[in-house]
Amino acid sequence: GAVVSQHPSRVICKSGTSVKIECRSLDFQATTMFWYRQFPKKSLMLMATSNEGSKATYEQGVEKDKFLINHASLTLSTLTVTSAHPEDSSFYICSARATSSTDTQYFGPGTRLTVL
């Protein structure tokens, strides 16, 4: 149980294009999903908290117009990196908190974004 998937697992794009990453909870409903960014050999940095049916809450220093988050259903959240640049290259990981649970977050496998 508590499986979270991400798609795509790896994407390479040209500078200036937009990339959409999907995060799905496969066997549970997730009221809240989280988007993290992980730099090489570094910890996870929380980018934003996404609640189903409402606007995402962004952490300080994260540009909401750059990283668009949509949480349209209880099993799907998307992160769109708009006008991507090489400095946006990173490992993006989502997590989901089950509606019925307390605080435990279940993580997706991550998406490796490379911007050329």
Place this chain on the structure above:
Amino acid sequence: GEDVEQSLFLSVREGDSSVINCTYTDSSSTYLYWYKQEPGAGLQLLTYIFSNMDMKQDQRLTVLLNKKDKHLSLRIADTQTGDSAIYFCAEGFSGGYNKLIFGAGTRLAVHP
């Protein structure tokens, strides 16, 4: 402020016990977590402990929490090569916020 610290590297011999340590600063956390990350993969929840507990054991894993010293440890008994990974501790906060604060991760290397 919120800060979680871990040593960056640990090397153990196969069959020995591994102890990964973590310290944190914010005592208002509700849960403390241990996650495992293998190369190129996401995070796998290993275990967690409620902040009012001292110890939790789950098969080869033992979590110790010293709330007074704000110190958390993960002991892996009979460490195997498959345990080689990065281990993250994280503080969890409830009350609608649900934010996780991660340490930098400890890379565990298991050698024969």
